[in-house]
Amino acid sequence: MQETAAAAFVARRNKLAEHLGGQPALLAAGRPRARNYAANRYPFRAESHFLYLVGQPLAGAALLVDGGRSVLFLERPADDDALWHGEVESPEAIRAATGVDEVRWLDALAGAIAGKAIATLPPQEDQTAAFLGEVLGRAVAPRSGARLEGADARLADAMVALRLHHDPAALAEMRDAAAITERAHRAGARALRPGVKEAAVKAAIEAEMTAVEGTPAYGSIVTTHGEVLHAEHAHRTVQEGDLLLVDAGTENRAGWASDVTRVYPASRRFSATQRAIYDLVLAANRKGIEMVRPGVRYRDIHLAAARVMLEGLVHLGVFRGAVDGLIERGAGAVFFPHGVGHLLGLDVHDMEDLGDRAGYAPGRARSKRFGDAYLRLDRDLAPGMCVTIEPGFYQVPAILGGEVAAPFANDLDNGRLEAFRDVRGIRLEDDVLCTDGAPEVLTRAIPIAADDVVHFMS
Amino acid sequence: MQETAAAAFVARRNKLAEHLGGQPALLAAGRPRARNYAANRYPFRAESHFLYLVGQPLAGAALLVDGGRSVLFLERPADDDALWHGEVESPEAIRAATGVDEVRWLDALAGAIAGKAIATLPPQEDQTAAFLGEVLGRAVAPRSGARLEGADARLADAMVALRLHHDPAALAEMRDAAAITERAHRAGARALRPGVKEAAVKAAIEAEMTAVEGTPAYGSIVTTHGEVLHAEHAHRTVQEGDLLLVDAGTENRAGWASDVTRVYPASRRFSATQRAIYDLVLAANRKGIEMVRPGVRYRDIHLAAARVMLEGLVHLGVFRGAVDGLIERGAGAVFFPHGVGHLLGLDVHDMEDLGDRAGYAPGRARSKRFGDAYLRLDRDLAPGMCVTIEPGFYQVPAILGGEVAAPFANDLDNGRLEAFRDVRGIRLEDDVLCTDGAPEVLTRAIPIAADDVVHFMS
Numbered sequence: 043m044q045e046t047a048a049a050a051f052v053a054r055r056n057k058l059a060e061h062l063g064g065q066p067a068l069l070a071a072g073r074p075r076a077r078n079y080a081a082n083r084y085p086f087r088a089e090s091h092f093l094y095l096v097g098q099p100l101a102g103a104a105l106l107v108d109g110g111r112s113v114l115f116l117e118r119p120a121d122d123d124a125l126w127h128g129e130v131e132s133p134e135a136i137r138a139a140t141g142v143d144e145v146r147w148l149d150a151l152a153g154a155i156a157g158k159a160i161a162t163l164p165p166q167e168d169q170t171a172a173f174l175g176e177v178l179g180r181a182v183a184p185r186s187g188a189r190l191e192g193a194d195a196r197l198a199d200a201m202v203a204l205r206l207h208h209d210p211a212a213l214a215e216m217r218d219a220a221a222i223t224e225r226a227h228r229a230g231a232r233a234l235r236p237g238v239k240e241a242a243v244k245a246a247i248e249a250e251m252t253a254v255e256g257t258p259a260y261g262s263i264v265t266t267h268g269e270v271l272h273a274e275h276a277h278r279t280v281q282e283g284d285l286l287l288v289d290a291g292t293e294n295r296a297g298w299a300s301d302v303t304r305v306y307p308a309s310r311r312f313s314a315t316q317r318a319i320y321d322l323v324l325a326a327n328r329k330g331i332e333m334v335r336p337g338v339r340y341r342d343i344h345l346a347a348a349r350v351m352l353e354g355l356v357h358l359g360v361f362r363g364a365v366d367g368l369i370e371r372g373a374g375a376v377f378f379p380h381g382v383g384h385l386l387g388l389d390v391h392d393m394e395d396l397g398d399r400a401g402y403a404p405g406r407a408r409s410k411r412f413g414d415a416y417l418r419l420d421r422d423l424a425p426g427m428c429v430t431i432e433p434g435f436y437q438v439p440a441i442l443g444g445e446v447a448a449p450f451a452n453d454l455d456n457g458r459l460e461a462f463r464d465v466r467g468i469r470l471e472d473d474v475l476c477t478d479g480a481p482e483v484l485t486r487a488i489p490i491a492a493d494d495v496v497h498f499m500s
Numbered sequence: 501m502q503e504t505a506a507a508a509f510v511a512r513r514n515k516l517a518e519h520l521g522g523q524p525a526l527l528a529a530g531r532p533r534a535r536n537y538a539a540n541r542y543p544f545r546a547e548s549h550f551l552y553l554v555g556q557p558l559a560g561a562a563l564l565v566d567g568g569r570s571v572l573f574l575e576r577p578a579d580d581d582a583l584w585h586g587e588v589e590s591p592e593a594i595r596a597a598t599g600v601d602e603v604r605w606l607d608a609l610a611g612a613i614a615g616k617a618i619a620t621l622p623p624q625e626d627q628t629a630a631f632l633g634e635v636l637g638r639a640v641a642p643r644s645g646a647r648l649e650g651a652d653a654r655l656a657d658a659m660v661a662l663r664l665h666h667d668p669a670a671l672a673e674m675r676d677a678a679a680i681t682e683r684a685h686r687a688g689a690r691a692l693r694p695g696v697k698e699a700a701v702k703a704a705i706e707a708e709m710t711a712v713e714g715t716p717a718y719g720s721i722v723t724t725h726g727e728v729l730h731a732e733h734a735h736r737t738v739q740e741g742d743l744l745l746v747d748a749g750t751e752n753r754a755g756w757a758s759d760v761t762r763v764y765p766a767s768r769r770f771s772a773t774q775r776a777i778y779d780l781v782l783a784a785n786r787k788g789i790e791m792v793r794p795g796v797r798y799r800d801i802h803l804a805a806a807r808v809m810l811e812g813l814v815h816l817g818v819f820r821g822a823v824d825g826l827i828e829r830g831a832g833a834v835f836f837p838h839g840v841g842h843l844l845g846l847d848v849h850d851m852e853d854l855g856d857r858a859g860y861a862p863g864r865a866r867s868k869r870f871g872d873a874y875l876r877l878d879r880d881l882a883p884g885m886c887v888t889i890e891p892g893f894y895q896v897p898a899i900l901g902g903e904v905a906a907p908f909a910n911d912l913d914n915g916r917l918e919a920f921r922d923v924r925g926i927r928l929e930d931d932v933l934c935t936d937g938a939p940e941v942l943t944r945a946i947p948i949a950a951d952d953v954v955h956f957m958s
Contacts, residue, residue: 075533075542075624075625076624076625076643077542077545077624078545078547078548078624078846078847078853079548079624079847079849079851079852079853080624080643080852080853081849081852082718082847082848082849082852083719084533084535084542085719087535087536089536090536090537124896124897124898125729125837125896125898125899126728126729126730127728127730127731127732128725128727128728128731129897129898166533166534166535166536166537166538167533167534167626168625168626168627168642169626184626185534185538239711239712241710241711241712241713242711244710244711245706245707245708245709245710245711246707248703248706248707248710249703249704249706249707249710250703251703252699252702252703252706252707253697253699253700253702253703254697254699255699255733255734255735260540261541261543267586269586270584270585270586271583271584272584272585273585273586274585275713276713277713379583388536389536389537389540390540391537391539391540393537394537394538394539394540395536395537395538438582438583439582439587440582440583440587441583
């Protein structure tokens, strides 16, 4: 993998400084989180805004962008670091790799910013928030979604403006993440057969990520119960005839994400009913991808995918009646109860740490309606934006037996639905780049047509 | 894997209540930690004390042990949990699996304990500490090693008294973790050859853990630079003649740890110099294991292992002079700068969240001397205690060129040492159970003699 050159980080910081117009900003990398005791830590992952501007997961560090000048403040190495962690990279090497103007020790930070009003963003973890609060002399709220005001809000808007449109260095990283994800899905597809544990397939998938110093970009979903949207467990044994839903994407070594869902038939063939629903979800996926073009409102993609699904379900006889009326009454969410996708970048839901500031254009807000309320993105697309397209069909007992489906008792043909009982949940998800012309599917190397999927498994 | 029966948890809680003599105690499971934004979390791992007494990683839950009665307080499921996470286990099912007297929702906790003085232990994460502080009406310090007083200190002592000596259910889990670790090392050994990345071997190892819903018990160390004690990166390509140090252990599905280090020759044979040092470290490992018997002071095992190493280095001509004098002057730490091991259980450094309360017997404290200061355990051994035995030899530039080695300038034969330059670092680590009779090596299925190791790789 080609490392991102320092020039890319310099350009990003310069753009940020332009947006900020003289307002200085401090961005923390964050700290490792203790797992079961202080020395046993989760693998460290730096805050995404820091990674975007610096490129290196330097635990405890903070970046000061002040006018055209960038200073990186690093934790001073402990005396025994060379024993436990080997030779530490020199400040000069870090300066060269990141292109910052200066590297200093963290204990110089308070003095360097004394008396200045500095903008910052909420980190994910309390100790870092406390540290920022102390050096900035004001309360800094930890954790995603904190309400931002004044200079902090303007900093957040500036970061959104930058990160919404991926630069060539970012796209190179995302293509790398997608390429690793292709190998991961291939390994999983080949490990799948009746009698294996879901966890064994997950292991084959994640090994491809680990082998190139990547990591899952999110908790991999590897489940025969695809109707559980965020199934965290992989404890079941795969049975003959099962569909295995695999929602697994790599975060590559540099921290950039991919996010891909495929559905693999354990017995290497789809039943006629599985195939019918699969092709329907695929049609919705293709419809959504085709619409990823400049100026298209993302919510319209969501609605179009939902319409494709509903038309198909009427065609299959699961729903009765006129599609327009069904849509108006919210029937889309009965079998497709989530949004069609989200932004993708350094975060798998890119910039979700800023709440809906990145996902929703100014003046737009989330729908209150079940299903649509889970739509994480409602912006007009523009070149350089990368989104997922991930329609799905799920038979969720809590929905079908609950108040969401109740108004459709006369529209649903439960006898017909019963014929599709071997379809628990199908989702088909790609990562799609909006360009000046046709959409570019970053994950196109991972087969998606039903016959291609079966071939991929052999 | 056989699940631990509810009776084991009942027995542990009853023992705890006996130790506490009427003092009620509240133990929190902890909460998931955000990774790059709130919804993207690290895999949840419950606090070990909670796991020990409840057996299930119930995020957000808290266990109240009050006299002979145990009540488990659970987070109330959200309305849409059934959609995102599938059907939630019923309180009654959780009551049956854990054997608690009652399961209630968490919002009833404050009322249930109002007016009582309740003991607790510091959790690893700030939100849980804040939650405990609120329900207990007093400050609860987050994070490992917080200073404990009064009832909290007595609770910590009671937990140490219980967890120091493993019951049959605990030992069954630890044997399970060791068995998975054997498969993991085997997979790694077979994946190793010149030209592969360290990360590819690490991937093969961790896949065996993931395949049975386990996870690394700590950051796996898979490195050709064994002299870096906690090498976190695995970015190098393995070269002909390299030794690969693999310090990797499984945490099984129930949360119990194993911790094993082996050293594999990439070219499937040791050079004469590698073999000489390997056999020396092996002799120290065997000496240490042999001493794991009731009544033996653990520090004496550390010193005995260091003596074996030093005698060998004198024999090999690396050190000159009398062993006793060298030991007295601290020469042991020049090539063996860490402790010979630690407690093992639910934590890989068992109960290190309580600081040295578990590792050091009352009245004993850490040495200030370099090397010995890293000894994590100094208790008299007793049946049921499980420890690691992990002597090592390392050529650490920062030590050999620094103030630790300086006093030995006339004792070290640098010309002779130069002959061993193809030995960067070797550590050999087993998990050993103290019994009434001979020590039981839980990790004996993982070959350790040099010839057996080579055979294991094929």
